[in-house]
Amino acid sequence: MDIVKKIGFVLLGLFIVLNWGLLMAGIMRKIIARVSMRRGIKIFQPYINLIKNYSIRSQLTHGIMFYLGPVFRLSGGVGIFLFMPMIYGSDIWNNFSFTGDLILIAYFMFFGMLGMALGAGEGGHPYSAIGISRGLAQFTAIELPLTLAILSIAIQYQSLSITEIVAAQQGSILNWTLFTNPLATGAAMISFLGAMGHSPFNVVMAPQENPVGPPTEYHGTFLGVLQTNRAILHVVEAVLYMNLFFGGANNWIELIVKTFFIYFWSVFVGMVFPRFRVDQSIPWLLKLPVLIGVAAIIVFIV
Amino acid sequence: MTEELKDNNIEQVEDKFLAPENRKHTVTGPEGEIIHVDPLQDYYCNERPKAEDPRNKIVEKFLNWARAESLWVLGFGTGCGSIEIPPLLSPRFDAYRFGVAMRATPRQSSVIIISGYLAVKTLKRVIRSYEQMQNPKFVIALGSCTINGGMYWDSYNTINRLDYYLPVDVYVAGCMPRPEAILAAFDKLKTRIKEGRAEGANEYVEKFDWYKANQKKVIKNWNMPDYNW
Numbered sequence: 001m002d003i004v005k006k007i008g009f010v011l012l013g014l015f016i017v018l019n020w021g022l023l024m025a026g027i028m029r030k031i032i033a034r035v036s037m038r039r040g041i042k043i044f045q046p047y048i049n050l051i052k053n054y055s056i057r058s059q060l061t062h063g064i065m066f067y068l069g070p071v072f073r074l075s076g077g078v079g080i081f082l083f084m085p086m087i088y089g090s091d092i093w094n095n096f097s098f099t100g101d102l103i104l105i106a107y108f109m110f111f112g113m114l115g116m117a118l119g120a121g122e123g124g125h126p127y128s129a130i131g132i133s134r135g136l137a138q139f140t141a142i143e144l145p146l147t148l149a150i151l152s153i154a155i156q157y158q159s160l161s162i163t164e165i166v167a168a169q170q171g172s173i174l175n176w177t178l179f180t181n182p183l184a185t186g187a188a189m190i191s192f193l194g195a196m197g198h199s200p201f202n203v204v205m206a207p208q209e210n211p212v213g214p215p216t217e218y219h220g221t222f223l224g225v226l227q228t229n230r231a232i233l234h235v236v237e238a239v240l241y242m243n244l245f246f247g248g249a250n251n252w253i254e255l256i257v258k259t260f261f262i263y264f265w266s267v268f269v270g271m272v273f274p275r276f277r278v279d280q281s282i283p284w285l286l287k288l289p290v291l292i293g294v295a296a297i298i299v300f301i302v
Numbered sequence: 303m304t305e306e307l308k309d310n311n312i313e314q315v316e317d318k319f320l321a322p323e324n325r326k327h328t329v330t331g332p333e334g335e336i337i338h339v340d341p342l343q344d345y346y347c348n349e350r351p352k353a354e355d356p357r358n359k360i361v362e363k364f365l366n367w368a369r370a371e372s373l374w375v376l377g378f379g380t381g382c383g384s385i386e387i388p389p390l391l392s393p394r395f396d397a398y399r400f401g402v403a404m405r406a407t408p409r410q411s412s413v414i415i416i417s418g419y420l421a422v423k424t425l426k427r428v429i430r431s432y433e434q435m436q437n438p439k440f441v442i443a444l445g446s447c448t449i450n451g452g453m454y455w456d457s458y459n460t461i462n463r464l465d466y467y468l469p470v471d472v473y474v475a476g477c478m479p480r481p482e483a484i485l486a487a488f489d490k491l492k493t494r495i496k497e498g499r500a501e502g503a504n505e506y507v508e509k510f511d512w513y514k515a516n517q518k519k520v521i522k523n524w525n526m527p528d529y530n531w
Contacts (some may be wrong), residue, residue: 057437
C-alpha cells in the first residue's frame with residue numbers, strides 16, 4: 001500500500017512539473033517577446049502546440065529506432081525526475097532519491113541525447129545526422145564544467161546524495177553552495193546556459209542553416225513527446241541546480257520561484273548575447289568554464 | 303546499368319531527366335555481394351495516400367480549435383510575395399500573437415504559403431514539400447498570380463491557377479498583398495479550420511488522380527514518385 005501511495009505522489013509530482021514546465025516556457029517566450037518589443041505568444045501557447053501535435057492525423061515512421069528516439073528522450077527527462085528530491089524534508093516529494101543519486105542523474109542527462117541520436121540517425125534526413133552530431137559534441141563540452149562542479153561539490157560535502165547536499169545548505173542563505181563554493185557555482189551556471197538551449201549555445205537547434213536540428217523528421221506525436229520531455233527536463237534541471245547550489249526548496253512555492261529565476265538566468269543571457277557557432281562554442285566552453293571548474297576542485301583538495 | 307537500359311527502350315527515354323543519384327545502380331556489399339538498387343522503388347514509398355477521417359464531432363471541434371490556434375508555417379518562399387513574410391514576425395505585425403510560427407521542415411508544418419507566382423520548376427518542389435506535410439494541412443495562396451496568373455498570365459513557365467495543382471484554402475488577392483492582408487488570411491483560415499471546412503488534405507487524396515494529371519501536364523521532367531512522403 002505504501003508503494004502505491006508513493007507512485008501516486010510521484011505521478012502527481014510529474015503532473016505538476018509538466019504543467020509548470022509548459023507554463024514557464026510560455027512566460028519566458030512572453031518575456032522574450034516584450035524585450036524585443038512584441039506582444040508575443042499567448043502564455044498558454046505551449047499547451048495548444050502540444051494538443052495540436054498530438055492531434056496530427058497521419059504519421060509515418062522510418063523504423064524502430066525512430067520510434068524509440070523520443071521514448072528514450074522522454075525516459076531521460078522522467079528518469080531525472082524520478083530520482084530527484086523535489087522538496088527538502090518531505091517524505092512524499094523526495095521521489096526515489098537515494099545515496100549516490102547525483103551520479104545517476106548526471107548519467108540520465110546524457111541518456112536522452114544518445115537515444116535521440118539513434119532515432120534521428122534512422123530518420124534518414126542527412127541534416128538530422130549533422131544536427132545530432134553537432135548537438136552531442138556541444139553537449140559533451142557543456143557537461144564537462146558541470147561534471148567538474150559536481151565533483152567539487154562532492155568533495156566539499158563528502159557526499160553524492162542530493163538530499164544530504166541540500167541538508168548541508170540549510171539554516172542561512174550564506175550556507176548555500178553559491179556562497180560556500182562560488183567557483184563550482186560559476187562553472188555550473190555557465191554550463192546551465194548550454195543545457196537550456198538559449199541563445200549563445202542554441203545554434204544546434206537553429207533553423208535555416210540546419211533545419212530545426214535533430215528533430216527535423218519528427219512530427220505529430222513524436223514531436224509532442226519531445227515537447228513534453230522538454231517541459232519536464234527544463235524544470236527538473238533547474239531543480240537540480242536549485243538543490244546543488246541554491247539551498248533546495250522547502251515547499252512548492254519556493255521551488256517554483258527558484259526554478260523560475262534559475263531558468264530566467266539562461267533567458268537573460270540569451271537575450272543579451274548573440275549565438276555562438278558550434279566551432280566557437282565548444283572551444284569557448286572548454287576554456288574558461290573548465291578552468292573555473294578545475295580551480296573549484298583544486299581549492300578543496302589543497 | 304547500360305545493359306539493362308538496352309533491354310528496355312522505354313526506360314532509356316525516361317532516364318534522360320533522372321537525377322544521377324536516382325538512377326538504377328549496383329552497390330557492392332561488405333562481403334562482396336552485389337545489390338541492385340532502384341532508388342525510385344527502394345527509397346520512396348509507392349503506396350497511394352489515404353484519407354484520414356475526422357473523429358467524432360465534439361472531439362474534432364476541440365482538436366480543430368487547437369489546430370487553428372497553432373499554425374506552423376513552412377518557410378518556403380516561391381515568388382516575390384515571400385518578401386512579405388519576414389515583416390510578419392517583426393514587432394510591427396507580430397504574427398506570433400495569433401499562434402503563427404515558422405518551421406523549417408515540412409514534417410512539422412501545417413500551413414504552406416504559396417507566395418506569389420509559381421514557376422513550373424518551383425511547382426515541382428512545392429508538390430514535394432506539400433506531400434511531405436502531415437494530414438491536417440492548409441494552403442494559403444498569396445497574390446493575384448496564384449488566382450489567375452496575374453501579370454504572368456501568358457508567361458511560358460509559370461502556372462496560372464494554383465487550385466488545379468493543390469487544394470487551396472484561402473486566397474489573398476493583391477499584387478502584392480501587404481502583411482496585414484496575410485494576417486487577415488490567417489484569420490480567415492482559422493475560421494475555416496474551426497468550422498471544420500479546411501479538409502484540403504483529404505480533398506487532395508480523394509481527387510488524387512485529377513491533381514496528378516494536372517501536375518504532370520505542366521511538369522515535363524517528372525522524375526520522382528507519384529506521392530512523396
